[in-house]
Amino acid sequence: MVMQPTARPDNPRFSSGPCAKPPTFTLESLSDAALGRSHRAAIGKAKLKEAIETTREILGVPAAYRIGIVPASDTGAYEMAMWTMLGARPVEMLAWESFGAGWVTDAVKQLKLDGETRTAEYGEIVDLTAVDWNKDVCFTWNGTTSGVRVPSGDVIPADREGLTLCDATSAAFAQDLPWDKLDVTTFSWQKVMGGEAAHGMLILSPRAVERLESYTPPWPLPKIFRLTKGGKLIEGIFEGATINTPSMLCVEDYLQALGWAKSIGGLPELTARADRNAQAIWEFCDSRDWIANLAADPATRSNTSVCLKFTDPRITDGATFAKAIAKRLEAEGVAYDIGAYRDAPPGLRIWCGATVETADIEALLPWIDWAFETEITAQAQAA
């Protein structure tokens, strides 16, 4: 029997989205929000512009790239890109977990595009060297539901003819994104920055803008997807004149999170925090023979959405076992929302993004030992 640990994480929020707020967050810190004011008034526009420019500064987005705040979170940003840019040339759809698979459904079943689909099982990644980058390529940088990420952008040729459309929602602010290799990049505030959902970020390379201005898709576009007018990019969207009304409370919250990010040292420290969190879990797994990273190749292991599987041969029903562990940890108030995603293999998923404190991960790990031993014993007694 493993004794129940005595120390608990100060913050048991390890959800993969919405993710933990920055450690300095308080509701009072939002008191400067432009509430009850128009987002088109000078004060609203200035805040939206600041959100765009601080995002650029922290992520190191080149000056020639456009950054827009768009409706409907990461999904809105990514589908807006698909619906406005795809169809001009053949596509390759890459998927290694649930969200990438969702973009495949969009392309194949909804847009009915001429394309090839490459998929890999949970824990694996597709062979990126086999991809034809002269086609438009859609992929997810960090697979949130499998804990597998693209190890590097080196494989993407600089002189590709196609566009790369990258869903980077659980990578941005915790992993290096090679801007010269990414034509469309999307993310939501709710992930690594611990912001609120519902607003999406859409980052476009000059080649993506060129596509928007030279190509009109054959299908109708709703107003919230329209990025051009009269064949020209609507530049205002990328200066803070959003397509429709944003929440100024969420904008303030994002600005506060960006301020925190800058205060701790920007992207290098955000990334280092996620790395330290993930490392603590990897070491925990390395020294136990009953739990392992779902990512097969260490080079593809995520440092944000760390997905784990139980490998003990005594476990009779993997899904029930993993759910029971997550439930025990939640009931003890030591970890909320760490069950594997509903479509993913049974296991745990522990968010390690920048807003999570390493001390909280370290405090959680002995509880996983405890929950595992307790559940194995319970399983034996029930048999």
Ligand SMILES: Cc1ncc(COP(=O)(O)O)c(C=O)c1O
């Ligand atoms: C890789 C990935 N893509 C898309 C989404 C959907 O994001 P949202 O709900 O912010 O639209 C998520 C959410 O977890 C995700 O992890």
